[in-house]
Amino acid sequence: MPKRNLNAAVVKRLKPPASGQEDNFDKGYPGLALRISYGGRKTWVFFYRLHDKQRRMKLGSWPAMSVAEARQAWRDARNEVEAGKDPAAEKLEARRREPDTVERVGEQFIEKWHRPRNRTADEVARMLERHVYPVIGHREIGDIGRRDILDVLDKAEARGLSVGVNRVLANVRRLFAWAVERGLIETSPVTGVKPPAKEQARDRVLTDYELRAFLVACDKAGPPFGAVFRLLLLTAQRRDEVVSAAWSEFDLREKLWRLPGERTKNGKPHDVPLSQAAVELIAGLDSRDHSALLFPAWFARDGQSEQKERPVSGFGRAKNRVDAAMLAELRRMAEKRGDDPAKIALMPWRIHDLRRTAASGMARLGVGIHVVEKLLNHTSGTFGGIVAVYQRHDFADEKRAAVEAWAEFIATLSSKSIQELASEAAD
CATH class of the missing domain: 3.30.160.390 (Integrase, DNA-binding domain)
Structure with missing residues (x-):
């Protein structure tokens, strides 16, 4: 000690x-x-x-x-x-005397149930803070009825959530079920509430044209979101894994990111090789001397901006800014190649689509599907079932070659002329 x-x-x-x-x-x-x-x-x-x-x-x-x-x-x-x-x-007794509001029970739910079991505890906590607590967080949990739950979902949809509102419902359902298990309420008001949005399988990938515009938009977005979005594309890892990344997980000299099992979806440690472009991006972040996290949140204290020891949030607004910048760049590119910019629209996409775009892009470059799945840390595809038990090769060299090839391809998108991109898109 x-x-x-x-x-x-x-x-x-x-x-x-x-x-x-x-x-x-x-x-x-x-x-x-x-x-x-x-x-x-x-x-x-x-x-x-x-x-x-x-x-x-x-x-x-x-x-x-x-x-x-x-x-x-x-x-x-x-x-x-x-x-x-x-x-x-x-201190404990003072907390016991406090009323069991939805927010207070939600905080206990995160710490006592969610955090010991799931790597997504911080993500769920942010979702509750954004969509649930502002609506019913101040009210005692025993007073909440089905109409209140529907009000939460309606307001989440009004803020722009589509299928994401189903995630809100799923986590609220688990929260109130936990409250029943703890004897805080007799029955759950979420019982019988159906998911409001229809789930659909996703196959959206960004085209090379869109990727060119995306890179321009990242530059305009500035820190921290410009770097977050670029790192998502370069590494092909999940948003929460990138956003919650800690400096202690990185060996920039070895160009390696070691994700601990408690932070991965399948609960297994995952080594992610870093391209030179990713290393340079990470090394250029200014949070290293101020936080344990690559992308810490900021808050105001006495007129000064300080970093807070939790990951940055606000991706909805950041994504909207990136979309606007992408559309402006796509229209500029259209005008330069002689097309009518007013007819150009940006097809809707989600942040998770960057991961699919990277995987698809590597496959286009000739990377084997088994290597891509190892890089994505998938266990249900090529390496699912009995194959996962006997196939122990980590494909470290192949994964490293894949991320370098992908980074080089991304770099060429910025250097190619608009006419070259148009010609390739037509082939």
């Missing part, structure tokens, strides 16, 4: 352990420590003894709670201990 004088610069430089967690104690503040998990999360904790028992209390997370704020929280808690009180127990 190392002891050191903690300050903002020291805390930023502290690296996560290879496994488990490590407590870095603040010299001169007995019991105050910064706990770092192997995933990069940094949490302020206070260790103390009361009635001959060792206890631990969470004070807050860094960087949302600064070193100075953590020390003040430590002083407050230590004063309670010296007065014979148990600060952790009092």
Whole structure:
């Protein structure tokens, strides 16, 4: 258990352990420590003894709670201990006295049920914060009826969600089922509510023309979303895996991204080779000295912008800006080749379609489907069933060649003339 004088610069430089967690104690503040998990999360904790028992209390997370704020929280808690009180127990009792609102139960659901079981806990939490809490979060969960659930879904659709509203319903259904299991409510108001949107299989891929416009749109989008969208296209990984990526997962010298099993859909560790273009993009991010995450959220404090230890959100608005920039570029390209720009439209696409576009593009370049599926971390296709048990080859070299070829192809889209793209599209 190392002891050191903690300050903002020291805390930023502290690296996560290879496994488990490590407590870095603040010299001169007995019991105050910064706990770092192997995933990069940094949490302020206070260790103390009361009635001959060792206890631990969470004070807050860094960087949302600064070193100075953590020390003040430590002083407050230590004063309670010296007065014979148990600060952790009092904090818990205060929370117990709070009403069981939908938001409070939702937070418990995420931490107690979702996070231990699913890698998508943060994504679900953001969905609840965006679509559920603003509508019914302040109300006691026992007062919620079916009409309230339908109101949540109606407002989500009004905000532009289509099939995504089904995801909202699925997570709200699981939340209220958990509340029933915990004895917080007798019955679930979601029972009998049907998904409002019809699910359809997706086969949308962006054309080379659209990819050219997409790259221009990424440049116009700026940080962080321009980099996020480009990295999604270059790596062919899932949005949540890219958005929640931690610096500790990357070895840029080896050009490798090691995704831990708790962050992948199939629960298995996944090594993603990085093209030189991806390495240069990641190395150019300015979050390295300020956060454990590649793409941390920002929030305002005392007029200053600071990074918060959770992934960036707001993809709906960012996607709308990218779409607008893509359409403008497609119309500019049409005018340059002599077509009527007013007749040009952008076919709807989703962020997940970038993953399909990358997979399809690599296949066009001659990459074997077995290599593409390994790169996508799929287990249900070529490597499903008994084949998955006996086929242990990781195709590391083949995957690396695939991402380099794909990155080079993407680079050529920016260098080709509009006439060349038009000629190739006509072939």
